[in-house]
Amino acid sequence: MTALKLTNICKSFGKVEVLRNIDLEVVEGEFVVFVGPSGCGKSTLLRVIAGLEDATQGTVEIGGEIVNQVPPAKRGIAMVFQSYALYPHLTVEGNMTLALKQEGQSKDLIAERVAMASRMLSLEDYLARRPSELSGGQRQRVAIGRAIVREPKLFLFDEPLSNLDAALRMNTRIEIARLHRQLHASMVYVTHDQTEAMTLADKIVVLRDGRVEQVGSPMELYNNPANQFVAGFLGAPSMNFLPAERLGGAAGLTIGIRPEHILLDGAGRASGKVTHVEKLGGDTNVLVDLGDGCVVTVRLFRQHDVETDSVVGIDFDEADSFSFDSSGARVS
Amino acid sequence: MNKARRSPLNTAAAHAILLTYTLIALFPVFVIVINSFKTRKAIFREPLALPSSETFSTIGYETVFKQGDFFLYFQNSMIVTVCSLFFILLFGAMAAFALAEYRFKGNTLMGLYLALGIMIPIRIGTVAILEMMVATGLVNTLMALILVYTAQGLPLAVFILSEFMKQVSDDLKNAGRIDGLSEYTIFFRLVVPLVRPAMATVAVFNMIPIWNDLWFPLILAPAEATKTLTLGSQVFIGQFVTDWNAVLSALSMAILPVMILYVIFSRQLIRGITSGAVK
Numbered sequence: 245m246t247a248l249k250l251t252n253i254c255k256s257f258g259k260v261e262v263l264r265n266i267d268l269e270v271v272e273g274e275f276v277v278f279v280g281p282s283g284c285g286k287s288t289l290l291r292v293i294a295g296l297e298d299a300t301q302g303t304v305e306i307g308g309e310i311v312n313q314v315p316p317a318k319r320g321i322a323m324v325f326q327s328y329a330l331y332p333h334l335t336v337e338g339n340m341t342l343a344l345k346q347e348g349q350s351k352d353l354i355a356e357r358v359a360m361a362s363r364m365l366s367l368e369d370y371l372a373r374r375p376s377e378l379s380g381g382q383r384q385r386v387a388i389g390r391a392i393v394r395e396p397k398l399f400l401f402d403e404p405l406s407n408l409d410a411a412l413r414m415n416t417r418i419e420i421a422r423l424h425r426q427l428h429a430s431m432v433y434v435t436h437d438q439t440e441a442m443t444l445a446d447k448i449v450v451l452r453d454g455r456v457e458q459v460g461s462p463m464e465l466y467n468n469p470a471n472q473f474v475a476g477f478l479g480a481p482s483m484n485f486l487p488a489e490r491l492g493g494a495a496g497l498t499i500g501i502r503p504e505h506i507l508l509d510g511a512g513r514a515s516g517k518v519t520h521v522e523k524l525g526g527d528t529n530v531l532v533d534l535g536d537g538c539v540v541t542v543r544l545f546r547q548h549d550v551e552t553d554s555v556v557g558i559d560f561d562e563a564d565s566f567s568f569d570s571s572g573a574r575v576s
Numbered sequence: 577m578n579k580a581r582r583s584p585l586n587t588a589a590a591h592a593i594l595l596t597y598t599l600i601a602l603f604p605v606f607v608i609v610i611n612s613f614k615t616r617k618a619i620f621r622e623p624l625a626l627p628s629s630e631t632f633s634t635i636g637y638e639t640v641f642k643q644g645d646f647f648l649y650f651q652n653s654m655i656v657t658v659c660s661l662f663f664i665l666l667f668g669a670m671a672a673f674a675l676a677e678y679r680f681k682g683n684t685l686m687g688l689y690l691a692l693g694i695m696i697p698i699r700i701g702t703v704a705i706l707e708m709m710v711a712t713g714l715v716n717t718l719m720a721l722i723l724v725y726t727a728q729g730l731p732l733a734v735f736i737l738s739e740f741m742k743q744v745s746d747d748l749k750n751a752g753r754i755d756g757l758s759e760y761t762i763f764f765r766l767v768v769p770l771v772r773p774a775m776a777t778v779a780v781f782n783m784i785p786i787w788n789d790l791w792f793p794l795i796l797a798p799a800e801a802t803k804t805l806t807l808g809s810q811v812f813i814g815q816f817v818t819d820w821n822a823v824l825s826a827l828s829m830a831i832l833p834v835m836i837l838y839v840i841f842s843r844q845l846i847r848g849i850t851s852g853a854v855k
Contacts (some may be wrong), residue, residue, distance in 0.1 A: 296750050317756030329747035333769055343755035390755075402747075 246308065247272045247398055247430035248293065253302035255288055255454075262288050263454045266302070270398075270432065270447075275424050277433045279441040279477070280451035286434045289451070290400055293432065295319055307397045317346070319398075322391035326403040328383045330375040330390075336362075337371040340390045357393040364423065365389050381412045388423070401433040405440060417443060438478050442466070450474050472572035475500050481529060481541045488567060490514060490538065497575060498568045503529065503543035505564035508550070512557030516540070521550050532556060605831065612636050612824035619820055636821030639812070640829070643822070648801070649808035654833060656718055656804060657786050660725035661779050667726065668733025669741075669775065673763050675734065676741035677749070687738065693731030698724065699791060709796055716799040724792050729782040740774040741767060776844035783841070787834050805830050 248270040255263040262285045270276050278286040291297040293304055295316035303310050311319050322343075330339050337358060344354045362368045365385045375383055384404060391399055404420070405413045421444055424431055435441055441448050442462045450457040450465065450473070458470040462478075469475035475483050481503045488497035491513050508530065516534035530542040530550050540558060550556070567575045610626055611619050618631035625631070640646050675687050698705075705724060706715075714720040744767050752762040768775070793807040809826040812819040 291750075294750075294754060296753065316750075316754045321754065323751070323754050325747040325751060327745055327747045329745060329751040331748070331751075331766065333765070342757075346756035390751075 245272045246270065247274065247306070248432065249305040250289075250293070251303045251305070253289070253292060253304070254300045255285075255292060255297065256300050261454060263292070263299075266454075266456055268449060268456070268459070270430055272430055273428045275431045275433065275444055275446045276449060277435060277441040277445035277447070278449050278451055279435055279438060280457075281477070282436055284451040285454040286436075286451050287402055290323075290402055290432065290434050293398075294321055294323055294400055317343075320396050321398045321400055322394045322396040323400040323402065324384075324387045324391050324404045326406050328375070328380075328387045328407070330383060330386055332375055335372050335374055336367060336378070336386050336389075339375070339386055340393050343390070343394050354393075357395070361389040361392040364392065364426070365419075380408055381416060384408060384416060385419075388420070392423070392427070397430065399429055399431040401431065403435055404433075405435070405437070420444065438480065442478065448478075450477060469566065469574065471574055472498065472500065472568040475566060475568070475574075479503075481543060483566075484540045485568075486534070486538055486540065490534065490536075493567070496570050498570075500566040500568060501560050501564060503541040504545075506540065506542045506558050506560045508542060508544070508556050509559040512559035515555060515557040518550055518552050518554050518556055521552055523547065530556075532558060534558075608824050609828050612821070612828045614821075616821055619824075633821070636819075636823075636825030637829075639819060639822040640825045643811065645800070646808065646826070646829075649803050649805045650829075650833075652718060652802055653787060653805040653830075656721045656725065657783060657837070659718075659722045660729065660786050661783060663722065663726040664729035664733050664782055665775050665779060668730050668778065669737050669768060669771070670763070671730070671734045672737035672741050673767060676738045687734075690731055690734045693727075694735060698728045702791070702795060706795060714796075716797050716802050718797065718802055720796045721792055721802075721804070724796065725782075725786045725789075729778075729786070732781065733778045736778055737771060737774055740771045744770050772844055776841040779841045780838060783837055784834060787830075 246269050248268070250266055250268040253263055253266040254261070266289065268276075278289060280286050288297060292299045293306075295304075295311065295314065299312065303312055305311065306319055306321065331342065334342065340358050340361060341354050344357065358371075362371060365388060367382070367385055367389055370378060370382060370386075375386065378386065384407075387404070401420070405416055408416060417440060420433075424444075433440075433444060445462055447459060448462055448465055449459050452473055458465060458474045460468075465474060466478055469478070472485065476485065479502060483500045483502050484506070486499050486501070488499050489495050491499055493499060514534050516532040516538075518530055519533045519539070520531040522529040522531075525547065527546065528544045528548045528550070530544065530548075532540045532542060534540060542558065544550075569575050607623065611623060613627045613634065613636075614625075614631045615633040615635065618625070618627070618633075627633075671690065675683060675690075709715045709720045714723070748766055749762055752766055757765070788806055789804075790806050790810070793802075793804040794810075797803070798807065805826070809823060809830070812822040812826065
């Protein structure tokens with residue numbers, strides 16, 4: 245069964261088109277991540293699904309029902325915001341129960357749901373506190389708890405980890421993944437961070453300028469990108485792009501090669517000067533300047549002693565490379 | 577920077593300036609209060625002297641309480657000020673919320689139209705207002721004053737509050753919408769508490785001119801039953817003879833309620849400022 249179906253969604257603010265002809269299906273229980281650079285329309289798309297913005301054109305179906313005219317509260321969704329958006333005047337418990345009270349649920353049911361959610365998120369000790377007395381990570385857990393208690397057909401996450409520091413971000417990411425496994429719920433998650441997209445998603449939707457660039461599982465997108473944009477967006481450090489002519493190929497094409505697929509080899513296809521070395525312990529990133537503004541990042545596993553300013557050759561296996569034409573479309 | 581801030585000389589200088597300013601601001605009030613407790617002769621002979629056992633007299637207060645219904649005037653002033661402030665804050669905040677929150681045609685134009693009232697003094701329209709009040713039979717009612725003061729205070733209130741409303745997080749309002757709160761609940765429960773400091777500012781700005789106003793009570797509600805305190809005190813000021821004892825006593829008493837209201841609102845103001853600073 246489909247949890248969410250978008251058909252030909254367009255959205256414009258005045259003359260500015262923010263979303264163009266977006267079609268998408270989310271299967272029940274699926275974790276879908278919208279990813280793209282800032283300003284690509286991913287948050288707007290989420291708002292359209294939530295009903296906080298009206299689509300200029302197209303239909304939104306949630307659980308097989310067209311909801312274009314349904315107010316946000318009746319769509320069977322719950323949303324977690326980047327800025328937590330907790331009600332400052334209510335306690336943690338008040339924050340979590342407000343929506344259920346508005347729906348007129350019985351007290352027993354509310355108590356049961358709150359007990360379940362607070363156990364899941366280990367918030368039992370904080371139920372009587374106000375948001376101002378909580379840390380950032382705890383606030384975000386309360387925001388997630390507020391979504392869980394509603395048992396929605398669809399969870400919406402709007403960059404929920406952007407306000408957290410690096411360590412907490414990883415913990416919360418794992419927590420969200422665990423929740424998804426426990427609840428078997430359909431989730432739509434917006435982020436600009438490709439690591440979050442790769443680690444959480446069953447299906448990634450890459451957006452650019454209000455268009456869907458590619459839809460697929462993380463590994464599909466990583467191994468088989470449809471175009472240069474998707475290839476460059478996923479993976480860290482990002483893919484290297486070189487004019488094919490420099491490597492003896494046809495004019496006008498661009499060769500894309502991931503940093504981990506390049507070898508440092510004395511007699512390689514090209515040579516250049518090492519400009520910078522990043523030693524991360526687990527791996528070593530080497531920046532090699534091939535001249536004419538072509539800088540290649542090479543990712544070596546484990547620790548290597550590479551001198552800056554030394555001249556090195558680079559080499560790679562043809563099978564690991566992609567080529568794109570001048571419009572950015574994938575050729576091979 | 578830190579050193580400069582801690583230097584005792586700078587601290588002393590800052591305090592000296594602030595104290596001087598406080599003295600200058602409070603001196604007239606002080607003179608009014610001390611003179612209200614003196615005999616008429618003492619007021620003119622030595623206006624700056626404190627009341628002594630010889631010059632002490634409460635004749636002014638006695639006159640005020642005997643002549644005219646001072647408590648009624650007091651009550652009228654209080655009703656007019658409090659009701660006007662309530663309506664200014666309620667309607668001002670609602671209009672500001674609509675202007676800040678909703679996209680509709682003519683939003684900017686509407687905002688400019690409302691702001692126009694800041695530039696055009698309402699007294700220009702006195703004759704038209706009087707005609708309207710006569711036509712609607714509101715002359716000599718407190719309602720007339722409340723309506724006029726509300727209209728007078730709204731433009732600035734809308735202007736200030738809409739700026740503050742724009743700063744309230746969109747996410748919070750959207751969270752409320754998703755949880756099924758009505759727009760009114762979102763406004764009263766989520767937005768208004770967050771702009772409380774701004775509302776206190778608006779209240780303080782509006783309160784004192786309304787309390788002190790003589791113009792509109794004199795024109796719209798001069799009847800005995802609807803006189804405000806400021807208008808009521810005018811009976812002691814004549815063209816040829818002025819009962820200074822009574823005038824000073826009436827003014828001294830008129831200060832009190834405004835001061836109480838100000839303390840209530842200013843506490844909100846300060847709370848707003850500090851909560852932002854230590855966030």
